[in-house]
Amino acid sequence: MYFGSSMVFWCLVKFFGPHTYIFLPPPLHRLASKLLYQDSIKYQLITNIRLNMRSAGALDSMVVLSETFSSLGLEDSAAGHSGKPRVLSVLSSILEGSVRKNERLVRQSKMKDVITMFHASEVPALSIRKYIERIFKYSSCSNSCFVVAYIYIERFLQRTGTCLTSLNVHRLLITSILIAAKFMDDDCYSNGYYAKVGGVSTAEMNNMEMAFLLSLDFKLYVTTEMFGKYCQQLEDVGRYRRHGHFLRLRQY
Template structure:
């Protein structure tokens, strides 16, 4: 896969807010709200399906004992604000999460979403961006320990067989799904229908040392 600039230049339009980022536009990019909506719809569908079924979900180390108090959108905004990763990382993280769920046969639920998201974004930032923060910083942003995020990272990587490369065609396909979410929200006035998504490395020396996050806290997920 190419750099963030190459992906943005070839694939995307302003609906996701990827092109405007870094060009004087303030606030989080549109992709965060759209991705949060897609993930929320998927979780609602999966949890209803699991509740109605006698089949138990596959439990992984990404599962918590209870759902975090922080919403998906709040968590995504926090990751973006304090990781300073490119918006494209959230699309790539979405792809990585889909790969993980397909290979493990686990369902995306409120118990595993937050850990999957912070791990996916961290891996995407390492693979896609020219520079970024280390595991300890992402752990602090995600509200978990450095030891835990290291374990999550390795489990994630082995589960997807270290398949971090994403083709431009795949990237475009997931962007299209998010763009369709924007169209759906506009058509129905912001109400999101409940339906599922159609889709079913260690610290690097080049990553700069993480500063302390002042005045912000995140409940451990």
């Protein structure tokens, strides 16, 4: 039955494209989402195999942890560590800086904000840092998900023309981390659970996930090279800010 449903869905996607998702009845949304994630994972595995075949040292470069990777707390052992990985504070600092800059530009009429379903009616009580720490505490996702989620947020902002503000940053975070966890991790909590962690309803969580995926055109794959570059830049920003400086992230 599962195989039959999968074949029917993928035939629809092949003919009509990823936007077939929005025409499915609600009971099939979860199945459709799962199938799309699985397809992305298969693509990632195939691509990595091809890279390994082209370069004898590619596999070694994927498994050997760099100093930057370790510094951000992204090693596998950090997932069970009682402390908070450094990537949380660095990412929080970057997002807070972006929000302050964007809202200043909006007030000065130098930037126009695009209203989306990710905009809340009022600024959430939790700060960005506390919100990220809450997601880390209760989601049990791998630490690498926070880097991938940030990459997804940048893709979303570039594709939609939206600017990051205090009204949308929290919802974009919970949605991107949910999607990153489904893509990266073997086990992931349900949308309903993430909704409780993020302070939204399950219906809102489902709708935001769908809208986010459609905005990215379901392109969730992150190359090993891109992941490494973002990790290095996160480390650079963290190091500069420890010394009272600001370093702008380059976009890829």
